[in-house]
Amino acid sequence: MTAATSTFSKLPPLPALRDFIHMYRLKAKKILSQNYLMDMNLTRKIARKANFDSNTHVIEVGPGPGGITRAILDEGCARLDVVEIDHRFIPPLEHLAEAADGRLHIHRGDVLKTDLATIFKDAKIVQQKEWFDFSPNSHIIGNLPFNIASPLIIKFLREMSREEGPWQFGRTPLTLTFQLEVAQRLCGEIDSEHRSRLSIVTQYICEPKILFVIPGVCFVPKPEIDVGVVKFIPRAEPLIPCDFAVVEKVARQTFTFRQKYVSKCIKTLYPTEIADEMAHDLLKNCRIDPTQRPFKLGIDEIGAMCVFYEKQCQKMPGLFLHEVFKKNQTIEMLANEPNALPPTFKKLKGGISYSSFEDGIPLSKLSN
Numbered sequence: 001m002t003a004a005t006s007t008f009s010k011l012p013p014l015p016a017l018r019d020f021i022h023m024y025r026l027k028a029k030k031i032l033s034q035n036y037l038m039d040m041n042l043t044r045k046i047a048r049k050a051n052f053d054s055n056t057h058v059i060e061v062g063p064g065p066g067g068i069t070r071a072i073l074d075e076g077c078a079r080l081d082v083v084e085i086d087h088r089f090i091p092p093l094e095h096l097a098e099a100a101d102g103r104l105h106i107h108r109g110d111v112l113k114t115d116l117a118t119i120f121k122d123a124k125i126v127q128q129k130e131w132f133d134f135s136p137n138s139h140i141i142g143n144l145p146f147n148i149a150s151p152l153i154i155k156f157l158r159e160m161s162r163e164e165g166p167w168q169f170g171r172t173p174l175t176l177t178f179q180l181e182v183a184q185r186l187c188g189e190i191d192s193e194h195r196s197r198l199s200i201v202t203q204y205i206c207e208p209k210i211l212f213v214i215p216g217v218c219f220v221p222k223p224e225i226d227v228g229v230v231k232f233i234p235r236a237e238p239l240i241p242c243d244f245a246v247v248e249k250v251a252r253q254t255f256t257f258r259q260k261y262v263s264k265c266i267k268t269l270y271p272t273e274i275a276d277e278m279a280h281d282l283l284k285n286c287r288i289d290p291t292q293r294p295f296k297l298g299i300d301e302i303g304a305m306c307v308f309y310e311k312q313c314q315k316m317p318g319l320f321l322h323e324v325f326k327k328n329q330t331i332e333m334l335a336n337e338p339n340a341l342p343p344t345f346k347k348l349k350g351g352i353s354y355s356s357f358e359d360g361i362p363l364s365k366l367s368n
């Protein structure tokens, strides 16, 4: 399908969402974090702000009774595949599919275990792009259940950083909802109260933006919190030249104690007997003030720490597997594990030069 040939018709009149819910007896289940978005102005706003065109193959996660599903179809897309875990929603979604001119396809299953790449691949709509080109005609959208929002975004970010799963076709954007506090952490800027591990692992690989906030009262049943709609655009070039597992580990340990000195946090990367020396080496090489607080560190500083830590791990097999809470595992024991060395970064073809990182110096400190 090309831009010139794609056409779609709006959905014919359907029973109102509220009537749908009564017709199909769709009482929300707390265990699946079901909070329905009933206001079609808001569902339309999500679809509009996601900003895809009529050639786009969209995947929606957790469609529930189909409020956002209707809006995506009406906004105009080449095809929409939905992944829903709760069998009760299949009949109303089939009802919707009958009205959707063959554009709506339903998959019953857990999105965490569903192969989204195969959905894109089998439909043969998504035009593969080189990673550096702008995004392919694919988009993933969802008003996520709160209980899986965090594991799902981590899975997506990991796949994105390795150009795997739906990102094997290029830079597929995401538009997802999160409880506002999580949305703010994903987008947390340096020196802000929201800066966290999540800010780093998100922002080094993509550009996240809170599109708008939906007050909790707009959902049925209403959660006690507000919800942020976040759009993620994968970066052409990651800001840190290390594998996701390395960035995730350094970011996690750097934010172990938010208000303490970074030196105290970084020591948790190493066994106690070598922690002082190894942490000192890392901070000195990266020109980072040991008394700095974690939330005041820029991505380039954390990037430099990742590069240096990775080198330390290469020299000391087993170090990468060290976890501060696993007291009885020595580096000698861990060195015999199959993944005793950190995964290597898949270098992108062309693009920015990571040479300054090779010396372990953050870009912002090069002129100092």
Ligand SMILES: C[S@@+](CC[C@H](N)C(=O)[O-])C[C@H]1O[C@@H](n2cnc3c(N)ncnc32)[C@H](O)[C@@H]1O
Pocket (backbone or CB within 6 Å): 032, 033, 034, 035, 036, 037, 038, 061, 062, 063, 064, 065, 066, 067, 068, 083, 084, 085, 086, 089, 109, 110, 111, 112, 142, 143, 144, 145, 146, 148
């Ligand atoms: C917060 S509700 C949103 C429903 C609908 N999208 C809306 O905005 O009204 C979350 C939806 O995700 C579904 N869900 C929960 N866990 C899921 C999972 N692991 N995989 C796929 N869907 C899931 C729930 O059954 C529910 O329909």
